[in-house]
Amino acid sequence: MRSKRNIFQNIDWFTIVLYGILVLIGWLNIYAANYNEDEVWFSFSKNYGKQLIWIVASLALIWMILMLEARLFSTFAYSIYALGIAMLIGVLIFGMEIKGAKSWFVFGGISFQPSEFAKFGTALAITKYLTNLKKNAGQFKVRFQAIFILLLPAALIMLQPDTGSVLVYAAFVFVLYREGLSGKILLFGLGLALFFILALLLKQTSIDVPFGLVMQGKLILIATVITICGFIYWFFNSRKRKLLVPLTIAVVMISSYVLSVDYVFDNVMSPHQQDRINELLGITFDPSGAGYNVNQSKIAIGSGGFFGKGFLQGTQTKYNFVPEQSTDFIFCTVGEEWGFIGSFVVIVAFVTLFIRLIFLAERQRSSFTRIYFYTVVSILFFHFAINIGMTIGLAPVIGIPLPFFSYGGSSLWSFTVLLFVALRLDGERMHIL
Amino acid sequence: MKDFDDRKYVVTAIILVTSFIYLIRLFYVQVIDDSYKLSAKNQALRTLVHYPSRGLIYDRNKELLVFNEAAYDLMVTPKQTKGIDTTAFCEIVGITKEEYIAKMEKAKSYSSYKASVFEKQIPSDQFTSISEKLYLFSGFYGQKRTLRKYPKPIASHVLGYIGEVSLSRIKKNPYYKKSDYIGIRGLEKEYEKELRGKRGKKVLMVDVHSRVKGSYQNGAYDTMAVHGTNLYTSIDRDLQEYAEHLMKNKRGSVVAIEPSTGEILTLVTAPSYDPNFLVGRNRSDNYNSLVANDSLNPLFNRAIDAQYRPGSIFKLVQSLVGLEQGVITTETRIKCNRGIINCHGNHSNDKLVEAIQHSCNPYFYQVYKRLIQPGKYSNIFKDSEAGLNEWHRMVSKFGFGQKLESDIPGISGGLLPDVAFYNRWYGEHRWAFSTIYSNSIGEGEMGVVPIQMANLAATLANKGFYYTPHLVKGIGEDFSIREVFTTKHETEITPKYFDPVIEAMSAVVNLPGGTARQARLDSIEVCGKTGTVQNPDRPDHSVFICFAPRDNPKIAIAVYVEYSDYGGLWSAPISSLLIEKYLTGKINDTEKEKRMLEAKFLTIYEK
Numbered sequence A: 001m002r003s004k005r006n007i008f009q010n011i012d013w014f015t016i017v018l019y020g021i022l023v024l025i026g027w028l029n030i031y032a033a034n035y036n037e038d039e040v041w042f043s044f045s046k047n048y049g050k051q052l053i054w055i056v057a058s059l060a061l062i063w064m065i066l067m068l069e070a071r072l073f074s075t076f077a078y079s080i081y082a083l084g085i086a087m088l089i090g091v092l093i094f095g096m097e098i099k100g101a102k103s104w105f106v107f108g109g110i111s112f113q114p115s116e117f118a119k120f121g122t123a124l125a126i127t128k129y130l131t132n133l134k135k136n137a138g139q140f141k142v143r144f145q146a147i148f149i150l151l152l153p154a155a156l157i158m159l160q161p162d163t164g165s166v167l168v169y170a171a172f173v174f175v176l177y178r179e180g181l182s183g184k185i186l187l188f189g190l191g192l193a194l195f196f197i198l199a200l201l202l203k204q205t206s207i208d209v210p211f212g213l214v215m216q217g218k219l220i221l222i223a224t225v226i227t228i229c230g231f232i233y234w235f236f237n238s239r240k241r242k243l244l245v246p247l248t249i250a251v252v253m254i255s256s257y258v259l260s261v262d263y264v265f266d267n268v269m270s271p272h273q274q275d276r277i278n279e280l281l282g283i284t285f286d287p288s289g290a291g292y293n294v295n296q297s298k299i300a301i302g303s304g305g306f307f308g309k310g311f312l313q314g315t316q317t318k319y320n321f322v323p324e325q326s327t328d329f330i331f332c333t334v335g336e337e338w339g340f341i342g343s344f345v346v347i348v349a350f351v352t353l354f355i356r357l358i359f360l361a362e363r364q365r366s367s368f369t370r371i372y373f374y375t376v377v378s379i380l381f382f383h384f385a386i387n388i389g390m391t392i393g394l395a396p397v398i399g400i401p402l403p404f405f406s407y408g409g410s411s412l413w414s415f416t417v418l419l420f421v422a423l424r425l426d427g428e429r430m431h432i433l
Numbered sequence B: 001m002k003d004f005d006d007r008k009y010v011v012t013a014i015i016l017v018t019s020f021i022y023l024i025r026l027f028y029v030q031v032i033d034d035s036y037k038l039s040a041k042n043q044a045l046r047t048l049v050h051y052p053s054r055g056l057i058y059d060r061n062k063e064l065l066v067f068n069e070a071a072y073d074l075m076v077t078p079k080q081t082k083g084i085d086t087t088a089f090c091e092i093v094g095i096t097k098e099e100y101i102a103k104m105e106k107a108k109s110y111s112s113y114k115a116s117v118f119e120k121q122i123p124s125d126q127f128t129s130i131s132e133k134l135y136l137f138s139g140f141y142g143q144k145r146t147l148r149k150y151p152k153p154i155a156s157h158v159l160g161y162i163g164e165v166s167l168s169r170i171k172k173n174p175y176y177k178k179s180d181y182i183g184i185r186g187l188e189k190e191y192e193k194e195l196r197g198k199r200g201k202k203v204l205m206v207d208v209h210s211r212v213k214g215s216y217q218n219g220a221y222d223t224m225a226v227h228g229t230n231l232y233t234s235i236d237r238d239l240q241e242y243a244e245h246l247m248k249n250k251r252g253s254v255v256a257i258e259p260s261t262g263e264i265l266t267l268v269t270a271p272s273y274d275p276n277f278l279v280g281r282n283r284s285d286n287y288n289s290l291v292a293n294d295s296l297n298p299l300f301n302r303a304i305d306a307q308y309r310p311g312s313i314f315k316l317v318q319s320l321v322g323l324e325q326g327v328i329t330t331e332t333r334i335k336c337n338r339g340i341i342n343c344h345g346n347h348s349n350d351k352l353v354e355a356i357q358h359s360c361n362p363y364f365y366q367v368y369k370r371l372i373q374p375g376k377y378s379n380i381f382k383d384s385e386a387g388l389n390e391w392h393r394m395v396s397k398f399g400f401g402q403k404l405e406s407d408i409p410g411i412s413g414g415l416l417p418d419v420a421f422y423n424r425w426y427g428e429h430r431w432a433f434s435t436i437y438s439n440s441i442g443e444g445e446m447g448v449v450p451i452q453m454a455n456l457a458a459t460l461a462n463k464g465f466y467y468t469p470h471l472v473k474g475i476g477e478d479f480s481i482r483e484v485f486t487t488k489h490e491t492e493i494t495p496k497y498f499d500p501v502i503e504a505m506s507a508v509v510n511l512p513g514g515t516a517r518q519a520r521l522d523s524i525e526v527c528g529k530t531g532t533v534q535n536p537d538r539p540d541h542s543v544f545i546c547f548a549p550r551d552n553p554k555i556a557i558a559v560y561v562e563y564s565d566y567g568g569l570w571s572a573p574i575s576s577l578l579i580e581k582y583l584t585g586k587i588n589d590t591e592k593e594k595r596m597l598e599a600k601f602l603t604i605y606e607k
Ligand SMILES: [Zn+2]
Pocket: B336, B343, B344, B347, B358, B359, B360, B361, B362, B363
């Protein structure tokens, strides 16, 4: 009982203020994106009106979370995870199909996206799993079980299909890394991405070689890798013997990877996916086709200039040139109306939140709380990086919301719950859970 | 697990580095790079599509059959039309206020922010006066399109037509975009890929009032439209026109082929329609009126799709197969025994040439019997099965019972019954010659389409081979042609066996008492054969196939005139007029011509 009384003394008000600021700025931008000078200045039937209702409702959610016993989250971690899985199965059977994906439950006028809840459940489950470990997350068996906990909901969401929400599960890699997953795996992933991009960038390239032959881009890339490996081999003359085998393996693996990327791109991916990747890498430019969203988004953000056009003065978003302007592309409104100053403030606010959360994580005595904090940071950061990166053409167009900003009840509540459960656990840091 | 504490720095670093990169990028996009501001200032990019002009279609003498005429689609972006003078606008475009509102609602229902067609296919002279004042009305602009035009209102079934691409087609083939044109029938459909050319585009920056502010990034993303490939058809424009003229007020078809190449000189379906009828703004109304006019069915391409029993003409094929199989010789005489199958005329014991000339039914009954039941097996059912197999193989070499691999969409294959067909019908070993003997004189289950009959005439003219009848003799300026059209199709008939058959065909036309005396020409030796497709309670279909001249034939023809009279009376003279026109360029017997032109066979028979 003492803890409940003390919760408002022990809670991290700094984070709560940041949360409030982000939600408020987010709402103002949703208002601006939907504002129309011809209509009444406020209506509950417009997006901003509904969002206001959801913001008020999340205050109630926050209150509930803070009133709950903190240990409940640890005790019922697996149950909440199981409930999430059950809902994901349920939505495949009873869900409503919207835009080609079965991702929503609809009761009366209220719709609810179970993948958001499952994200929370998975965060708790992976936290509990890693807490109870005697070993670190680098071990093979551990890696395998942890990956299963993540893959099960991811696979169910893939069936809906909702690719954006599935990719969010990749964010948990950061948590695993913090808890001992080898850094080499991160580097390996980075290398895969690098050669993937190189292989596609060079696809359109070819050079003429003697005897009237033409060398395709993928062969140029492979030849370059061989040359570099050959050069290393020659340079480290003294250790030739040791280097020969690993260098050969590297050449063979990289070559076959490059060739299979080429094959998968041509034969497995749909034209729609190929277009999006080509646009992102700048291989093709089609401002009226696949690149329409990103091009319009960049125009909107770019037109904001240093100081922005001012609140409600954005023309790009208001004239609907930017699609999905309240949800996935809400950052365009920030960029257009508030300029670089606005973008800077929003990004700094997010980074401050992330670093604050890492700071809170590291001051915990309970490993459950620490790990849970990392899951929250990972999820929030992944959404932040993909969503903003997408609007400025640095990340692929994956429809996932910007935390606390994007229009939508399910996502706002889900991020609120994630964050405030962390703060509730932090409030107990003086006790060992 | 304190061992991994340092990793918090790595995680923090990843967050900081990512955010830093984003800030640099944002600084570049928002502060340094002006092009985005410029684009936004000019409000939006508008992609102006350059529609390629479609390939032209010529006849065999490089006379135009189809060309293009410019027309304009008036496009509108509803959100940008705020505050225009609607009354003045309606006056200039020539519509009422009600129409304006309806069209605007339609455009809005597509999108308020994207341009869509307001008024379709405005002729260019009319558009010139509109475009002079268009700058007064923000939100509107003209989009150049091309319309098909036909110098002469002929060959509509050959040429086909184009129309706006359907949504289901766009889904299947991503090349097409909304409001593209696509070939729907005829050559326009068959050679769509060659004719359509390649779309070009111009990316323009326009301001909020839809005024063009220049090209985007100096035209770096603009592409030129590529003109569609021209088609050189084998159609002879004058002959086509003359044949359509002769077929006025009749139901039926004419197919004329150059035997040595398989090139189709003329392909007529009657009744037909003016190809200009299915172009432009009234296309769909006109189309519906053609469909509604279903009693004469002018959209039905009889020349390639109407099936008839081959009738007496088929006796020519029976003769050739009989000679080749050795069941008769030119000297074989068969009694005209009119017990099982009746006959007409005054003859009793003809040999082959006379039997063809007199169209003697019992003669070919016997020939077919010898082919189907040659006595290889004592069991007549087994015997008939083997005989029919052999007969079917040889007859199908003439192109019967299969779709000719032509370049005419919608072509039918007719029916040449085989063993499987009769087994389905009667059951295995439940049928023999006596069940299927009607085939002997081209009645029974067989079905042919007129183009197959013209092809038969060409095969006879060539004494045993044909090239698939086709319409296009040259694609583009290098005159390429589909390989199938240069492939020689050989029948299995030895050339010498054609001599008696051709002799008989000449007699049919040229000897006194021949059934096709009306096809005789003084200067040219025509070889032909009449056929009559009988219709219970209605007039017969008059059919005639022929080729001319007898030596080194230049033209082979099949003519069908439905519900008229027996073969010699209408189809034969029409054929001879066409031959004369094609080979000499003029008509001597104007009396015959007049009679053909005046004939009317359009009575509607209830089904
Ligand atoms: Zn007879």
